[in-house]
Amino acid sequence: MSSSAIGIAIRNRVYMTNKHVVTGAFGYTGKYIAERLLESGASITTLTGHPDQRDQRGDRIAVAPFNFDNPAALTRSLEGADTLFNTYWIRFAHRGVTHDTAVANLKTLISAAETAGVRRIVHVSITNASVDSNLPYFRGKAQVEDAVRKSSLSHAILRPTVIFGREDILLNNIAWMLRKFPFHPIFGDGRYRVQPIFVGDLARLAVELGESRNDIALDAVGPEVYTYREMVNLIATTIGVRSRLIRINPGLAMVASRVMGLFLRDVVLTRDEIDGLTSDLLVSKSGEPPPGSTLFSQWLDENVHMLGSKYTSELNRHYR
Numbered sequence: 001m002s003s004s005a006i007g008i009a010i011r012n013r014v015y016m017t018n019k020h021v022v023t024g025a026f027g028y029t030g031k032y033i034a035e036r037l038l039e040s041g042a043s044i045t046t047l048t049g050h051p052d053q054r055d056q057r058g059d060r061i062a063v064a065p066f067n068f069d070n071p072a073a074l075t076r077s078l079e080g081a082d083t084l085f086n087t088y089w090i091r092f093a094h095r096g097v098t099h100d101t102a103v104a105n106l107k108t109l110i111s112a113a114e115t116a117g118v119r120r121i122v123h124v125s126i127t128n129a130s131v132d133s134n135l136p137y138f139r140g141k142a143q144v145e146d147a148v149r150k151s152s153l154s155h156a157i158l159r160p161t162v163i164f165g166r167e168d169i170l171l172n173n174i175a176w177m178l179r180k181f182p183f184h185p186i187f188g189d190g191r192y193r194v195q196p197i198f199v200g201d202l203a204r205l206a207v208e209l210g211e212s213r214n215d216i217a218l219d220a221v222g223p224e225v226y227t228y229r230e231m232v233n234l235i236a237t238t239i240g241v242r243s244r245l246i247r248i249n250p251g252l253a254m255v256a257s258r259v260m261g262l263f264l265r266d267v268v269l270t271r272d273e274i275d276g277l278t279s280d281l282l283v284s285k286s287g288e289p290p291p292g293s294t295l296f297s298q299w300l301d302e303n304v305h306m307l308g309s310k311y312t313s314e315l316n317r318h319y320r
């Protein structure tokens, strides 16, 4: 969808009530969406896997568990909401929770939102999601997009690539490794592309499109496209390290990632993630102008001291 079409969608805004539900409002992207909604005077409930967590800035956000196994309770936590902003997804299968589980959970969530009378869903997907993909992440995302489209909810589907921001894991950990080690792996030829979007731009888009009534899907990407090698080089140059980029095949990268994972007590990178990256899937192929405006290069300059100063663990964030 072009920027002018987004403009038309936003001018048609219709809120039944300024009450919304955000999944993961204490997480990464969901936190930015929630903050923007709160700034506009909205009241918010978050659905989360960490229902003991509280809003650090007071009691602005009501909290409810996901309750995927209790649709009646899930429906109750959605009642009275105008829009559901969904960020829920899993990065990789772990402890018996697979992408198929996540798809089933989201079908339960969509159906609960319909029963609760929610008007609209703003769903965060990924660029180049496809039901034909052999990668469970991208295939599962496409299955959820289908479920969103087939639902009775008015909807906006946002398809980001890599989302950069202070709390991001991927880019932060690339920077951490660059700071720590004299060598840095580049999987394959490193020519596959990445079109990162700033988390604040994604949140702005989500909130703007939440206010519309039009059914839309768009690639939520930023203004700059890098090859993976260029992106890693840019991070290294900006943080001022001279790590040598070495080309390794994905199999060897997996061995290195597993060894690092043992020391860090984390899953550093999965084979599917390497395959997703090297398959040129993290770039928009829509031909539309990018809706994100923040330059990754400029953001890097402004956040150079923070980026990669410590390792960020996916398992700590979601499993411990």
Ligand SMILES: NC(=O)c1ccc[n+]([C@@H]2O[C@H](COP(=O)([O-])OP(=O)(O)OC[C@H]3O[C@@H](n4cnc5c(N)ncnc54)[C@H](OP(=O)(O)O)[C@@H]3O)[C@@H](O)[C@H]2O)c1
Binding pocket: 023, 024, 025, 026, 027, 028, 029, 030, 047, 048, 049, 050, 086, 087, 088, 089, 090, 091, 097, 124, 125, 126, 160, 161, 162, 163, 164, 168, 170, 318
């Ligand atoms: N980060 C990126 O670079 C990127 C790139 C492309 C697409 N996306 C998509 O953007 C959306 C938001 O991503 P994010 O990085 O901002 O995610 P996040 O905040 O870390 O997590 C989003 C939500 O999913 C839940 N969740 C995540 N992993 C889980 C797990 N293993 N088990 C149970 N619940 C889990 C979180 O639960 P809690 O509420 O308990 O924390 C939170 O509610 C996702 O749909 C993701 O696929 C992200």
